[in-house]
Amino acid sequence: MNTENHIDWKKYLIVFLFTVALFMTASYVSNYFGNKKIDQLKTIQDKISIDILSSETQFSLLSELSCKNISDSSVLSGELGELGSKLEWGQDNLGMTDTVSYLKKYYSLLQIKDYLLTKKISERCKTKSAFILYFYTTAENCSECEKQGLALSALRDKYPELRVYSFDYSIDLSAVKAMLQIYKIEDTKLPALVVDEEVLTGFHGIDELETLVKESFKLQEIKPELTKPSKSI
């Protein structure tokens, strides 16, 4: 008969410590990559920030020169878009850490600066720049906002010169709060859009928005065969 039913507690402990070590290593590696991603986001933001600053400076310096030069070197909304989608992914997958929330505020600020600059240029040069302000919320489950976001991304794919500035209603940033005040955006009426100074609330389909932006801004759809999008600003 077997009497060797003793239990080697030391082994249970060693296995436990080993497993903890595995988890800690995994957590360390995960943090390492997480930080790399944050750094990447910071680099993009710095680049955009320099671009905006440079455009602003250029605008002040060359205000008497032709408007064409300025609009050509205006900030690339494409990069802002990329940053936006990476930030959104980061928020879902890295968690809403202090750094991510800081980056998001910075991103909102950059958007506002880009928006102001674009507006200034269009006033000075008497052009009409195409932009939509989009307010959404992440504080509560807003499936309409998700849908609106998708529709706007699709629209921007179609019209590259269209700028979409998106703002999280629940963000704790005075500049964004000022924007909310200017356009009288309420949290009960999200998602909300501002197209050509007109406030639209609730979900608006891509076809409806397309007609709207075409009318307001005389945008041209990019055709697949065109390599260079035409400029209308």
Add this chain to the structure above:
Amino acid sequence: MASISSIIFYVLTFLSVYVQVFFLITFLENRKKIIIRNGITTLAKYPAVTIIVPSLNEEKTIYKTVRSLLDLNYPKEKLQIFLVDDGSTDKTLDVIQRFSRFSNIRVFRKENGGKYTALNLGLEHVETDFLGCLDSDSIAHPESLVRIMSYFERDPSVMAVAPSIMGNNSKNIIQNAQNAEYHLAVFIKKMLGIIGGIHVTPGPLTIFRKKVFDDLGPYRHAHNTEDMEIAYRMQKNHYKIDQCNDAYVYTNTPSTIKKLYKQRLRWIYGSINNAIDYRELIFRKKYGNFSFFTLPSIIISIFAVSFLLGRMAYSLGNFIFSKVLQFEAIGFHFSNKVNYLDPFFINTQTLSFIIIVLFSLITLSIILGKRMIEGRWNFSLNILYYFIIFSIIGPFWLLKAVYNTVLSRKPAWR
């Protein structure tokens, strides 16, 4: 809610990794003791052994099964073979009657009553000190019995020895996947044997000392898993079970998903219900590692798989919901702005790395199991088939087994 689910997920993942690390450390501690013999094995003394072959409608396979027993490297006068027909309605009886001319073979016929009754009929007539069973869909390697018997010779305290079971004649991916799983089982059972925690003494050629049945009584129905119940009963009574990794038995594996599902449903159902029947054995020091490692591992694996399935269903639901939203918003549209091939979008959460570690540990276990049989390192694609097929279908037989258990035990809970 999401955070509670995450905590449970972390705990279950931690415990699953713990089990795998436990196996690996057991292996590293004992790797020198695991030997693979080649060629003819000899014993100082050859004790008499009886092998019972229960059969029910196995006319196609039983001939080879009996033939393999006759070809065993074991003295004929020391080997008794009982062929028990459990009321077959095909030609099984005709096939086995032909063997009755061998002096060491006895044929029994009874009315159908289930495998355990066929085994018990054989048990009643056993006069040797050792006995075993060989399922009539399995084939024993010529050296298998003598190698198993060498374990009894080496250690008089061993009461039962299980062989290494392998898939026989695999023809498709489903069977190849099972081969990898059998290799995993060899590894796990060897490790459990070392720590004294084996929970099943499989139908294909596990050899027992007759004392086991004299002391503990015959086989029981045990939810159609009598080979598991007897192991639990032995553990309860501190009877040592070992595993002989170089004794090979080849068994026919289910060739279709449906047959595999039925087989596994029976196994898992038996596993759950035997664990419930013997629940008093858990976390009791006197039952050793069986109580603190094997039983908790079985429970963890059942919970982990059920929980994982729930979580996967939830994620799938979310995914479908977001796709529906996308369709509602913009129709079929593929965004070309966000490049998801960008390494930025690779998931680098802690759990992703842990899951990679877990899969690596299981893969290593399969490779080690194969090495314990073949004696060489070998990576085979079967491992990939195993992960794919078992992770897709596995949860279903598990959930069905849980469901059946709840249904069958409902009255007792009122």
